[in-house]
Amino acid sequence: MQNKIYIKNKKLKTSILIKKNYISKFIKQNAKKNEKVFCFIDSKIKNNLNIDNQKNIKIFSIQSGEKVKNFDTYRDLAEKLIKSNVNRKSILIAIGGGTLGDLVGFIASTVLRGLDFILIPTTLLSQVDSSIGGKNGINTKYGKNLIGTFYQPREVLIDISILKSLPKKEIKSGYSEIVKHALIKDYSFFCWLEKNANKLLNLNSSILEKAIYKSIMIKLYYVKKDEKEFLLNNNSRAILNFGHSIGHAIESHYNYKKYNHGEAISIGMITEAKISHYLGMLSANELKRIITHFKKCRLKIYDNIIKDKLLIDRLIKDKKNFLNNINFSLINKIGSSIFYRKLDKDKVYKILLNI
Ligand SMILES: NC(=O)c1ccc[n+]([C@@H]2O[C@H](COP(=O)([O-])OP(=O)(O)OC[C@H]3O[C@@H](n4cnc5c(N)ncnc54)[C@H](O)[C@@H]3O)[C@@H](O)[C@H]2O)c1
Ligand SMILES: [Zn+2]
Structure with missing residues (x-):
């Protein structure tokens, strides 16, 4: 397999990059390109990565799993972003499995009527499925994924080295x-x-x-x-x-x-x-x-x-x-x-x- 694979999709305006041992570097590069970067990281993998709150990078560490896809977490995180002066030049990055990606995608599509976002899927399921295609959502007591939008991420980074810790x-x-x-x-x-x-x-x-x-x-x-x-x-x-x-x-x-x-x-x-x-x-x-x-x-x-x-x-x-x-x-x-x-x-x- 070559060092990296780039799949650029004009119709969906998404690009997908498959590249190993690249997550921390990729986030730092984004911090250079964007005014402010908000990273939502699955708390189970936070320590595997070499990124912290710094200059224009703000980190939210999230205990994810199906339970995060709910109204309360959505409101809490959306309000934290607004309080931290998120603006249209900011970028949101979700680093986690499908549950975190679905939640952050929904936040990105609704806060300020739409912010750019990047997905860095960290489970095999999210790498082959949920990070692709732009569906996002949260659950209600009446069922799963009943509230959500179609909203494509600007980029998806797939790094298989993060799967080492996955059960x-x-x-x-x-x-x-x-x-x-x-x-x-x-x-x-x-x-x-x-x-x-x-x-x-x-x-x-x-x-x-x-x-x-x-x-x-x-x-x-x-x-x-x-x-x-x-x-x-x-x-x-x-x-x-x-x-x-x-x-x-x-x-x-x-x-x-x-x-x-x-x-x-x-x-x-x-x-x-x-x-x-x-x-x-x-x-x-x-x-x-x-x-x-x-x-x-x-x-x-x-x-x-x-x-x-x-x-x-x-x-x-x-x-x-x-x-x-x-x-x-x-x-x-x-x-x-x-x-x-x-x-x-x-x-x-x-x-x-x-x-
Ligand atoms: N949007 C879509 O098109 C789409 C498609 C398929 C599934 N989904 C959604 O995806 C969700 C399921 O995603 P999932 O299977 O990734 O579940 P998940 O996000 O709950 O992750 C599974 C578990 O692995 C942990 N984890 C994540 N990365 C890890 C790593 N690298 N090392 C160790 N632990 C890690 C998580 O904390 C969690 O406990 C469901 O909510 C489903 O509805 C969405
Ligand atoms: Zn499925």
Whole structure:
């Protein structure tokens, strides 16, 4: 892998840089270019970085996780920025996982009606997924990500050296989204993952960077075609939701405690692949091959709640469903996906009991 990869996207006005051991230097460079830099750093990684409050850099250390995506933290941080005289020449930088990135993106898009911001994702999941595409948001008591905007970061810096401290469970969570990208769009990428997953999960640099690059390109393909998720065809951004209809229902059923996001969607992907097979779209061989790969990587594939009627009630509440229909983004082959299939809730329950 070369020293750095630069993906510049004119349409989205975002540039993505993949470069190792670069975070502290990158922030200092930004401090030279911008009047004031406000850094929001996940407290778990603050000590891994060589940056402190200095001249025009102000640091907010945040204990992140799903709980930071709420109104109170949003208001607190937005008001702290205003109190610190943030202005249109300032830049916000989020250095953390997807939760911190989603929160800071929302702050950036609303304070002073929009400030420039940079994402430095520090979990594998945020490097391959949440930092790309400009969705941000906070949660409400009625559900996840129900308040937010589409707002692209000016830059994204992906530095895999920060992943060294990430627990294995979180590495696997990010890997689930990588496999998802391969399953929906790229058969040869899936074959490559079958060979290289082990090295990837052990953070082999060149394998990891290649997988991150491939994943980003697949996500960008859909984001460029359908930034605000309006399309109703196989290029819809909603295709990226493969595994998520079931996955989100599982996460919310267990109140976001039993599984992290990647674990819930890996159960979701296997269940939805089985639905695809049941409907005659995905062959038995391909289904078996996917399950074998998930097992080999020790990704979750099943939870008893799948066959419980309670799950159907959760599925119906998903924001992309209405009346008694449930929408799924499914795959018909490894590397090929199908825009939402509307299925009647009783039919879904019957299928789930039979798979
Ligand atoms: N905006 C989008 O398009 C999009 C897409 C997918 C997911 N998301 C959101 O992303 C969030 C999940 O993101 P996540 O999985 O990164 O979770 P996270 O931000 O909660 O990070 C997971 C854990 O890892 C810790 N951590 C972060 N970096 C670390 C490091 N380098 N070393 C050690 N520990 C580290 C965090 O403190 C946290 O405890 C969810 O809220 C989800 O809704 C958003
Ligand atoms: Zn996801």
